[in-house]
Amino acid sequence: MDWLEEELKQALARKEPRDGFDARVRARLQHRPPRWLAVAAAIVVTIGAGEAWQQYRGRQAKEQVMTAMRITASQLTRVQVHLKEIEQ
Amino acid sequence: MELTAVRQALDFGELMREHQAMVFSVLWHFLHDRDLAEELAQDVFLSLHKNLAAIETPAHAGFWLRKVAVQRAIDAARKRSRRPQVSLEEVAEPSVRPMAGDPMLGGMLRRLIATLPEGPRMAMVLRYQEDMDPADIAETMGIPLGTVKSHIQRSLGLLREKLERRGVGER
Numbered sequence: 001m002d003w004l005e006e007e008l009k010q011a012l013a014r015k016e017p018r019d020g021f022d023a024r025v026r027a028r029l030q031h032r033p034p035r036w037l038a039v040a041a042a043i044v045v046t047i048g049a050g051e052a053w054q055q056y057r058g059r060q061a062k063e064q065v066m067t068a069m070r071i072t073a074s075q076l077t078r079v080q081v082h083l084k085e086i087e088q
Numbered sequence: 089m090e091l092t093a094v095r096q097a098l099d100f101g102e103l104m105r106e107h108q109a110m111v112f113s114v115l116w117h118f119l120h121d122r123d124l125a126e127e128l129a130q131d132v133f134l135s136l137h138k139n140l141a142a143i144e145t146p147a148h149a150g151f152w153l154r155k156v157a158v159q160r161a162i163d164a165a166r167k168r169s170r171r172p173q174v175s176l177e178e179v180a181e182p183s184v185r186p187m188a189g190d191p192m193l194g195g196m197l198r199r200l201i202a203t204l205p206e207g208p209r210m211a212m213v214l215r216y217q218e219d220m221d222p223a224d225i226a227e228t229m230g231i232p233l234g235t236v237k238s239h240i241q242r243s244l245g246l247l248r249e250k251l252e253r254r255g256v257g258e259r
Contacts, residue, residue, distance in 0.1 A: 004248055005216070011194035012201070012217040017112040017126050022104050025133045032134075 118161040120202035211239035
């Protein structure tokens with residue numbers, strides 16, 4: 001190992017973090033939400049997403065029915081007009 | 089000793105005390121930002137706490153921590169999405185030329201290393217901070233052995249050239 005490598009070893013020697021590092025890590029550990037809370041949150045989100053999807057599907061089905069009824073009504077009106085024309 | 093017994097012997101606090109300097113220094117020497125290094129070092133230990141059940145021995149813990157610290161450091165550098173904060177040419181010329189053994193030279197070397205690209209920088213940190221051989225560095229970084237050797241040789245050449253240009257040399 002030459003002089004530069006020796007200097008690099010000294011320059012890059014391990015340094016300790018500021019005092020109280022482990023206390024700061026432990027403090028962050030205590031502020032973490034408990035695992036059951038994360039699981040509960042995931043369940044709520046899943047149920048909520050499921051309900052939202054059902055509502056979306058319901059709205060789409062209703063819109064399709066309404067469109068079909070509008071088309072049918074329009075066709076019936078045209079048939080009625082045509083029948084009246086024939087009667088006259 | 090049975091594996092379960094070894095696992096039970098692993099104490100999070102003890103692992104933290106034993107490895108905090110290693111984890112913090114890898115991050116600090118690589119990122120050249122003390123606050124960010126501290127925050128990421130905390131993240132690494134929070135991750136260890138979460139994965140403690142998968143750690144088999146104290147040696148495994150050391151290996152695992154080093155690997156995670158390396159990955160976090162590289163991710164953070166990419167997130168910053170810019171090269172090191174100082175370019176090689178911007179490293180201040182010392183008013184007095186430091187010689188080998190001079191503490192001023194240590195600071196200058198750390199700043200020069202901070203200007204290297206990601207791969208060579210991490211290889212240099214692991215080689216000279218952790219005293220790891222190239223094969224272990226290659227395994228930790230997940231890159232070929234030849235690449236590690238080339239990173240180290242080229243970085244040493246570059247540093248030597250820059251130092252010589254600044255009139256820094258062996259006493």
